[in-house]
Structure formats: structure tokens, C-alpha cells
Amino acid sequence: MITRQTDVAVIGTGTAGLSAYRAARQAGKQALLIEDGPYGTTCARVGCMPSKLLIAAAEAAHAAQHGAPFGVHVDGTVRINGREVMARVRSERDRFVGFVLESVEGIPAADKLRGRARFLSDTVLDVDGHTRVEARSVVIATGSRPVVPEAYAGLGERLLVNDDVFEWQDLPRSVAVYGPGVIGLELGQALARLGVTVRLFGRSGSLGGITDPEVAASALAAFQQEFYLDAKATVHSVVRQGDQVEIRYVALDGSECTERFDYVLMATGRRPNVDDIGLEHTSAVLDEHGVPLHDKETLQVQSTATDGTQGLPIFIAGDATAELSLLHEAADEGRIAGRNAANWPNVEAGQRRAGLSIVFSEPQIAKVGPGYRALSKQQDIVTGEVDFSNQGRSRVMLRNKGKLRVYAAPDSGRFLGAEMAGPSAEHIGHLLAWALQQQMTIPQMLEMPFYHPVVEEGLRTALRDVAGKLKMA
Numbered sequence: 001m002i003t004r005q006t007d008v009a010v011i012g013t014g015t016a017g018l019s020a021y022r023a024a025r026q027a028g029k030q031a032l033l034i035e036d037g038p039y040g041t042t043c044a045r046v047g048c049m050p051s052k053l054l055i056a057a058a059e060a061a062h063a064a065q066h067g068a069p070f071g072v073h074v075d076g077t078v079r080i081n082g083r084e085v086m087a088r089v090r091s092e093r094d095r096f097v098g099f100v101l102e103s104v105e106g107i108p109a110a111d112k113l114r115g116r117a118r119f120l121s122d123t124v125l126d127v128d129g130h131t132r133v134e135a136r137s138v139v140i141a142t143g144s145r146p147v148v149p150e151a152y153a154g155l156g157e158r159l160l161v162n163d164d165v166f167e168w169q170d171l172p173r174s175v176a177v178y179g180p181g182v183i184g185l186e187l188g189q190a191l192a193r194l195g196v197t198v199r200l201f202g203r204s205g206s207l208g209g210i211t212d213p214e215v216a217a218s219a220l221a222a223f224q225q226e227f228y229l230d231a232k233a234t235v236h237s238v239v240r241q242g243d244q245v246e247i248r249y250v251a252l253d254g255s256e257c258t259e260r261f262d263y264v265l266m267a268t269g270r271r272p273n274v275d276d277i278g279l280e281h282t283s284a285v286l287d288e289h290g291v292p293l294h295d296k297e298t299l300q301v302q303s304t305a306t307d308g309t310q311g312l313p314i315f316i317a318g319d320a321t322a323e324l325s326l327l328h329e330a331a332d333e334g335r336i337a338g339r340n341a342a343n344w345p346n347v348e349a350g351q352r353r354a355g356l357s358i359v360f361s362e363p364q365i366a367k368v369g370p371g372y373r374a375l376s377k378q379q380d381i382v383t384g385e386v387d388f389s390n391q392g393r394s395r396v397m398l399r400n401k402g403k404l405r406v407y408a409a410p411d412s413g414r415f416l417g418a419e420m421a422g423p424s425a426e427h428i429g430h431l432l433a434w435a436l437q438q439q440m441t442i443p444q445m446l447e448m449p450f451y452h453p454v455v456e457e458g459l460r461t462a463l464r465d466v467a468g469k470l471k472m473a
């Protein structure tokens, strides 16, 4: 067993870990990156990038098949070559991963250690029994993994998670997707558009992280026009039958159905990788899911010690926090955690941005701020809305589906957030997140320019709606 000393030990070389490492080095400290899996990050290898590549192919297929209402006809069939689709997904994915690998290669060998890290105490780690790492502080940046309910274990290799999809050589004929959350919607709709028979089954009725019931209802209606989606499905049985999976379920029309699928894709949520890292040997306080309690602004883990004058030299960042599983949040949190770990015991609150999340389905989904459910629990809110069915530019493009709802404070007129399912949600979401971070009021937002004819005119309709209600309030 070798013993190594460092100022900051970072567990995990994903987006959060790399960002923490750089911040610690910039603060003038030694740092050691510990990784037991492949380098390349979840985002580039099996997350953001390959999923968007699959969606891009699906959009091309969809556009080729849906020109008729514009008078644009494809004579003959649109042929989707699954091998070519997957070859592009993999090769472009590899290109993105290649950039990450280059940056990891640029890190001095002495700052990298391979193996699985587990805490022996607050600042001592065991790495696969070959190295003992003694650090002044530690950053947990271990990411998350898909949750696979035990009940489905019998499906063997017919049971997939997102990682497996991006290794496919060809598209399968049929897939049952479990979980209409972000991953299930993005991948399920993309596969359906690429000609795969898809059934998307939910359990609780939730959809793509939307918490506003009106936005959720409009999104559900739009998705159901295009592919099979039951957000609150009754599934009687799921059994392996040879090379397929047989599912007995109650269809949306109430009939009993038995259908066979090539695969079941599990997209029922992700769990932070904090359950097997020896946290029981530290003085961290854990919540009921085993995640260390931590300060959201400093990312410092809370201690059980009662004297607690200096706070614990443990920090946490990225998906491991079990909060916002988003790339830009992982990068920000890594930076804050890395800097604070380097400067411990002097820790400072880092700058957090306005909340923004986007689902790259069609219609796209965007949430700005804490969302309707959380806001309406905290305070009185005034809402304004636009339905995109008759919004000018959206109708021109035949993308006139969905709804946007904006929320404001009745006393100050301050913009508090929004939820949307509709066209250009990725862009409107950004405008709204910037307005939120700038603490703008609804009247100030209406003073901004709106071009014609653009989807953003729909946003203006919603803002005018809420402005009128604010005046009455």
C-alpha cells in the first residue's frame, strides 16, 4: 500500500470533478483526481451529447415525413438506416469524448490516480486497497447512476439503461420505455421518430419534470398525438420470453393488451453515487437517502461534530448532491467546491445562477426558477399564460402546440419563474432565466424588444396577461 499526500483529493473525474480540480489548482493548491471508471464524463459519453445526436437524427426523419401539410411530398418511402443513424451517434459522440480525453491527458500524471475511492476518515481515502490518500480536504464528485427496480432484474440483457442505447450498432424494432421523465421523453420520442415501435409507461402521472398541471396537460396531449405515452400506466406483468419481453398492460383506451418488445429501457430516475464511498467513516450528516447534508452555496458538507468551528473539510458537487442533475450546475458546483476545498477552513458562498432546465423533446419543455409547485407552496403568485395553438409564428411553422405559464409576485410585480412546453422553449427558457437572474419585474420585461413574427411574441402575450392581472391585484 502506497501513501500519498495532497491538499485536495477529488473523487470522480466527471464534469464536476474536473471543474473542482481546476479550481483547486488555480487557488495554488495540490490536487489529486481519483477515477475508477472510464474518463470522458457522463455528459459526453452517455448523457447530454449522444442523446442530442440521436434526437437530431430523429428530427431529420420527422421533417422528411411531415412535409405534406406544407405541400412538400416525398414520393416513395423515407428510409431510415438504423446502422447509419447509430454510426453517426457513436462517431460524433467519440469526437466529443475525445476532447475531454485530451484535456484529461493534459493533466500531469502525478495528479491522477486510478481506482475506487472510499473514505477511511474525513480526510483519508482508500483507493482500491493499493493507495492510501491523506488530504487536507476532499471533494465528492461521484455523479449518479440509473435506478433499476429490482423487479426487472429477470429481463437480463433485454433490460437497458441510457448508456446501452448509445452502443447500439442498429436500431431495434420495438422498445418499452419506463419513466416519462427527462431521459424517457427524450430517448422515447427520438426512437419513435426513427421508426422504432415505442410504448412509454409512467407510474405517477408526472411528465418531464413539469410541475404546473396546465402545462403538463398540454404537453401530454401534444406527445400523445405523436406516440404512445401513458403517464400513469397499469402494467400487469413484464416477463422475458426468449429474445423478447412480453408486457401485459391496460392500454389508453382501457383494453387489455399483451405486446412483445425487443427491449425494456429503464429511465425511472437516477441515484447519486454516495452509497458505497465509506461515508459512514466520516462525520458527515446524511439525509434519509444517504446524501450528505451540505450548504447549497458553499457546497460544504455538514458535520456531526458539535464544536464544529471550522466546518468539515468535505465538499460535494454535481449529480452526487442529488439536486439538479444538470451539466452547467455540475460545472458551477465543482468550481465552488474545488475553490472552497483549497481554501478550507475559509469557505465562501459561490455565485449560483437562476434555475433553468430544458427537455429536448418536441414540444420542448423548459422550467425557469423553482417551478410552479415549489413557488405556490412558498407564496401567493399571479400567473399569466399563452397557448401556442394560435400563436402566429408557431402556426406558420406548424409547431403550434403547448403552453407557457409565467409567475409573478403580486406585491412587487417581480418575475418569479415559468414553465413551458412549446416551440423554441430552449431559447425562451434562456430569456426568462436571464430576466429572473436580473430580478426584473413584469413591466420591465415588457419594455424589452419583441420582433415580428417570432415565437417570443407568445411570451409577450403571457407577460401582458400577467401584467393585466397584477394591475387588478
Ligand SMILES: Cc1cc2nc3c(=O)[nH]c(=O)nc-3n(C[C@H](O)[C@H](O)[C@H](O)COP(=O)(O)OP(=O)(O)OC[C@H]3O[C@@H](n4cnc5c(N)ncnc54)[C@H](O)[C@@H]3O)c2cc1C
Binding pocket: 011, 012, 013, 014, 015, 016, 017, 034, 035, 036, 037, 038, 041, 042, 043, 046, 047, 048, 049, 051, 115, 116, 117, 118, 141, 142, 143, 144, 162, 183, 273, 276, 277, 317, 318, 319, 320, 324, 325, 326, 327, 328, 330
Ligand atoms: C441520458 C442523459 C442525458 C443528459 N442530458 C443532459 C442535457 O442535455 N443537459 C444537461 O445539462 N444535463 C444532461 N444530463 C445530465 C448531466 O449529464 C449530468 O448532470 C452531469 O454529467 C453530471 O456530472 P458529474 O460530474 O456530477 O458526474 P459524472 O460525469 O458522472 O462524473 C462522476 C465520475 O465519478 C466517478 N466515480 C464514482 N464513484 C467513484 C469512486 N468511489 N471513486 C472514483 N471515482 C468514482 C465515475 O466513474 C464518474 O466518472 C444528462 C444525463 C443523462 C444520463
Ligand SMILES: NC(=O)c1ccc[n+]([C@@H]2O[C@H](COP(=O)([O-])OP(=O)(O)OC[C@H]3O[C@@H](n4cnc5c(N)ncnc54)[C@H](O)[C@@H]3O)[C@@H](O)[C@H]2O)c1
Binding pocket: 149, 178, 179, 180, 181, 182, 183, 184, 186, 201, 202, 203, 204, 205, 206, 207, 208, 209, 267, 268, 269, 270, 324, 325, 326, 357, 358, 359, 360
Ligand atoms: N435535457 C436535460 O437537461 C437532461 C436530459 C436527460 C437527463 N437529465 C438529468 O438526468 C436526470 C435523471 O433523468 P431521468 O429521466 O432518469 O429521471 P426523472 O426523475 O426525470 O424521471 C423519472 C421518471 O420515471 C418515473 N418512474 C419512476 N419509477 C417508475 C416505474 N417503476 N415505472 C414507470 N415510471 C417510473 C417517474 O415518475 C418520473 O416521471 C434528470 O432529472 C435531469 O436532471 C437532463
